[in-house]
Amino acid sequence: MSDPEARQLRYFVAVAEELHFGRAAERLGMAQPPLSRAIRELEGQLGVPLLERTTRQVSLTPAGTVFLRDARIALDAITAAARRARHAGQPKPTLRVALKADYDAGLLPRVLATYQREEASLPVEILMGGRGEQVPALHDGRADVALLPAPFDDRGLDHEPLLTEARLVALAATDPLVARPSLCLADLAGRELPDGTPADDEASGPRGKRTNLDLAQIFNLVELGSAVWFPPASVARRHPRPDIAYRPVEDLEPSTLTIAWPQTSHSPAVAAFVRATTSVAAAAVS
């Protein structure tokens, strides 16, 4: 059997996400009947039904579920191939580094300085992204390498830990807990994080999608006492605010800044950047 075309994958992903042929067709900018036919053809090629449809409801079969996951991966790989080729073809090649503002533990200036002295170095382009945007950026070819706090979904990525630092809690200056020199998670039971999740199950591993607030919003929520926040020490150090107090939290696991890059990357520029970063981090630790 012949492999599907990317177009068929895009159609299927749209339908599988919407679970509705009409809406999916609209999203794809086409009419519903050809979409139905295209999906039927895809199922025919695969020899396997991907969707269970009644006239009232569309749902994924088990095969459809695994195909949705793999089709997304394949489409990402195509997007990444195109993006990386476009970038590699630029007359001015650059190294694109994805990171979240402020979450570089202050290493970035030294890293850049060290990197520029490397043999294989290129001009660096910084890609600021919100929480959780670094990993997709690596996957779809927008970035060549990323600095981000572990843990993260490392499938398809190589990575090295850089440095581990304690996380503090940010409290309103008026909070009674500010009197205490140090806290533990139990003291914060009932508090909420800026995104509305409970503050005392921080250990419950990576959660689903969290809303992305910028620092100003977070600070406002904290000052109002309506949220607490657990920044790594270096982030807190960089943002002293008169109405916010930082305190150590004894039983909060520390945060590990990590450098990550696609496993498929064989570029000497990436390797050089990783070398520069790890060496700067090692020096910073000692």
Place this chain on the structure above:
Amino acid sequence: MSDPEARQLRYFVAVAEELHFGRAAERLGMAQPPLSRAIRELEGQLGVPLLERTTRQVSLTPAGTVFLRDARIALDAITAAARRARHAGQPKPTLRVALKADYDAGLLPRVLATYQREEASLPVEILMGGRGEQVPALHDGRADVALLPAPFDDRGLDHEPLLTEARLVALAATDPLVARPSLCLADLAGRELPDGTPADDEASGPRGKRTNLDLAQIFNLVELGSAVWFPPASVARRHPRPDIAYRPVEDLEPSTLTIAWPQTSHSPAVAAFVRATTSVAAAAVS
């Protein structure tokens, strides 16, 4: 810019591999002019030239080189998606285990027995492949999990070591070295492996493509004294032959049997198989 279609990727890979439009077109079962046009269109979409052509020679640009690598990965991902969906749609779901004959260190029967008692177990299908076929089989969806000796290219794969065993050298019974109870690599300088590579640079890491010989061929070469061979102890134990002697080699790094599976796999059947395998291996070591 819109992403390329799989067809365009297949065309480009063919041309990039042949570095010849005519031959590539023949391989693709089409005429040369539409292929030229398709590649031009692809380059237009990407906004980047992928091939340098004169009327006498075709070569890859830097962008073309990175695009070739990524396009192959993307096409593999599509093939894998299709294969896994087909397999997941079968009325009789199975777990497909890839391995190289005899290289299971004798664990397989116990692994299968243990696995069948697991909650999430499925009927197992064994996929015997030659050396180096396990990894591609995992990538393109022919296998769900593989047993193979480390090291191997683990990009995109998760894996766990199972057990480490010494490798022996297989010598013709008539070989003068047989008198020695144990050897080191230097003693074998000048000898060849069954595939024709020198025997004493075993430490030089994974080599390029090696020819795939079956056991009978290897044994014949060894008996004739025209090659030596370094099987793991368990493989040697399973193949006692009157005209072949096995001896330990002191400075030959041992072989580590490993279980590997695609990072994208979230199937409970795979997880159960990994559990069963690691527990059997742990028991075998103690």
Place this chain on the structure above:
DNA sequence: GTCACTCATATCGCCAGGGTATCAATGGTG
């Protein structure tokens, strides 16, 4: 029972993509 909703079927038309014929550029050869 009727209506609204939604997916399937039927049919049409267009253009993307493949075919053939030919040109143009380049390197090898006597």
Place this chain on the structure above:
DNA sequence: CACCATTGATACCCTGGCGATATGAGTGAC
């Protein structure tokens, strides 16, 4: 140096795949 073989590009045609519109059919809601 003239000629030829080779090979990618161009010009042009034509077919079939893909998308649109109109309509049918099944089903849950009231």
